[in-house]
Amino acid sequence: MTKICVIGLGYIGLPTSAVFAKAGYDVVGIDVNKKVVDTLNEGKIHIEEPGLPEVVKEAVESGKLTASTEVQKADVFIIAVPTPVHEDKTANTDYVAKATESILPVLEKGNTIIVESTIPPRTIDDVVAPVLRDAGWNLEENDLYVSHCPERVIPGKIMEELIHNTRVVGGLTPEGAKKAADVYRLVVQGDIHETTAVTAEMSKLMENTFRDVNIALANELAKVSDKLDVNAHEVINFANMHPRVNILQPGPGVGGHCIAVDPYFIIEKAQEETPLMQTSRQINDSMPSFVVEKIETLTENVQNPKIAVFGLSYKANVDDVRESPAVTITRSLQSHKKGFNVAAHDPFVKQDMTDIPLHSVEEALQDADVALVLADHRQFKEMDPSLFAQFMKTPVVLDTRNCVPDHQDMTLYQIGHLTGLKPID
Numbered sequence: 070m071t072k073i074c075v076i077g078l079g080y081i082g083l084p085t086s087a088v089f090a091k092a093g094y095d096v097v098g099i100d101v102n103k104k105v106v107d108t109l110n111e112g113k114i115h116i117e118e119p120g121l122p123e124v125v126k127e128a129v130e131s132g133k134l135t136a137s138t139e140v141q142k143a144d145v146f147i148i149a150v151p152t153p154v155h156e157d158k159t160a161n162t163d164y165v166a167k168a169t170e171s172i173l174p175v176l177e178k179g180n181t182i183i184v185e186s187t188i189p190p191r192t193i194d195d196v197v198a199p200v201l202r203d204a205g206w207n208l209e210e211n212d213l214y215v216s217h218c219p220e221r222v223i224p225g226k227i228m229e230e231l232i233h234n235t236r237v238v239g240g241l242t243p244e245g246a247k248k249a250a251d252v253y254r255l256v257v258q259g260d261i262h263e264t265t266a267v268t269a270e271m272s273k274l275m276e277n278t279f280r281d282v283n284i285a286l287a288n289e290l291a292k293v294s295d296k297l298d299v300n301a302h303e304v305i306n307f308a309n310m311h312p313r314v315n316i317l318q319p320g321p322g323v324g325g326h327c328i329a330v331d332p333y334f335i336i337e338k339a340q341e342e343t344p345l346m347q348t349s350r351q352i353n354d355s356m357p358s359f360v361v362e363k364i365e366t367l368t369e370n371v372q373n374p375k376i377a378v379f380g381l382s383y384k385a386n387v388d389d390v391r392e393s394p395a396v397t398i399t400r401s402l403q404s405h406k407k408g409f410n411v412a413a414h415d416p417f418v419k420q421d422m423t424d425i426p427l428h429s430v431e432e433a434l435q436d437a438d439v440a441l442v443l444a445d446h447r448q449f450k451e452m453d454p455s456l457f458a459q460f461m462k463t464p465v466v467l468d469t470r471n472c473v474p475d476h477q478d479m480t481l482y483q484i485g486h487l488t489g490l491k492p493i494d
């Protein structure tokens with residue numbers, strides 16, 4: 070019976086461990102964080118993910134899932150450790166290298182090693198394989214089967230997507246890809262495609278780069294529309310009636326730990342060949358300043374203006390504030406020479422997730438000069454728009470997500486439709 074050792078018990082490694090254990094395989098989860106290990110051995114989890122607590126509890130109680138800080142012998146090693154970016158936006162692959170080094174003492178001929186972490190192209194060839202070769206393993210002869218299988222799950226639906234998503238497995242050798250595909254076939258019901266390691270690395274990165282570039286195009290359109298006094302939302306609507314066109318929506322920028330980060334993993338490996346990717350990153354990163362400029366214009370004639378910020382997370386209906394453009398905008402307003410009084414509200418984000426003070430809807434809106442909507446949470450879409458006029462000093466709303474319903478008693482500007490934007494009297 071296949072035994073699986075998962076290195077790194079975070080958002081990816083923990084659900085992956087649970088899914089294999091639920092299917093009846095012996096799984097040991099390894100983490101350098103002892104608290105994570107102790108929590109798991111109690112049958113509990115340290116992250117939030119719907120459906121995961123029940124599966125973990127059952128798997129731990131049945132003895133199929135255990136956790137340890139020490140690696141153990143296994144048939145399959147799945148590496149799911151972080152790959153953050155350095156200050157200069159290059160990828161930090163040290164965690165992947167260290168995780169690979171950590172399994173050296175327990176490796177046996179014929180073992181399968183799969184890296185699930187998101188990694189720059191050639192990381193399997195240039196970072197992972199050398200660690201194994203230096204330890205004496207002949208990878209060309211398949212002493213060990215080494216591969217990359219990028220993870221595409223979306224938090225909130227991980228338990229479902231781990232089973233049903235299509236997987237791409239890229240081997241250092243064709244046999245490595247095949248062995249990894251066999252591992253996923255134990256639990257995955259989606260299609261599984263075999264390729265080379267570098268193709269798998271690039272395909273994952275291109276998925277997020279595709280989205281970044283397309284969002285940048287929509288954001289550029291919003292700026293052009295502002296200059297030419299055109300409604301970008303109408304333009305997008307009409308253009309998308311073409312059967313082969315799908316322009317995305319403009320917004321306050323791009324956040325999260327994937328779309329705003331993954332393009333850099335390609336850029337660092339091919340600086341000269343990636344002007345489009347680099348420009349797209351710049352365009353999306355420029356959107357917070359564009360939003361702040363509009364707030365500056367609106368409040369030009371107002372002393373100590375109060376700005377009610379609605380939404381801090383990087384996308385709708387989640388509490389994740391990592392790389393969030395909403396946080397960048399809010400901090401920029403807080404430290405602005407104009408002396409903005411900023412009152413933020415987010416129904417998903419808890420106070421201990423951010424250093425930005427949080428308020429209720431009413432507190433945020435009370436006597437505000439401008440309401441700035443930065444996330445398209447369902448509560449904002451469903452909000453009674455008469456509240457703006459009821460609580461604000463001047464009911465002016467700048468909606469960067471095109472989500473708040475319009476109302477006769479307020480002035481609504483949207484990124485993409487800023488027609489008539491002028492200083493508040």
Ligand SMILES: NC(=O)c1ccc[n+]([C@@H]2O[C@H](COP(=O)([O-])OP(=O)(O)OC[C@H]3O[C@@H](n4cnc5c(N)ncnc54)[C@H](O)[C@@H]3O)[C@@H](O)[C@H]2O)c1
Pocket residue numbers: 076077078079080081082099100101102105149150151152164167168171185186187188220221222223224
């Ligand atoms: N979270 C997602 O939605 C998502 C989606 C797709 C891809 N990914 C990628 O998957 C990888 C893992 O992401 P995550 O969100 O699970 O990270 P995470 O931070 O939630 O978890 C990583 C875990 O690895 C542990 N760790 C670090 N070094 C270790 C080592 N040497 N040995 C054992 N444990 C170690 C950490 O203590 C942590 O618990 C990253 O490359 C990420 O980009 C994540």
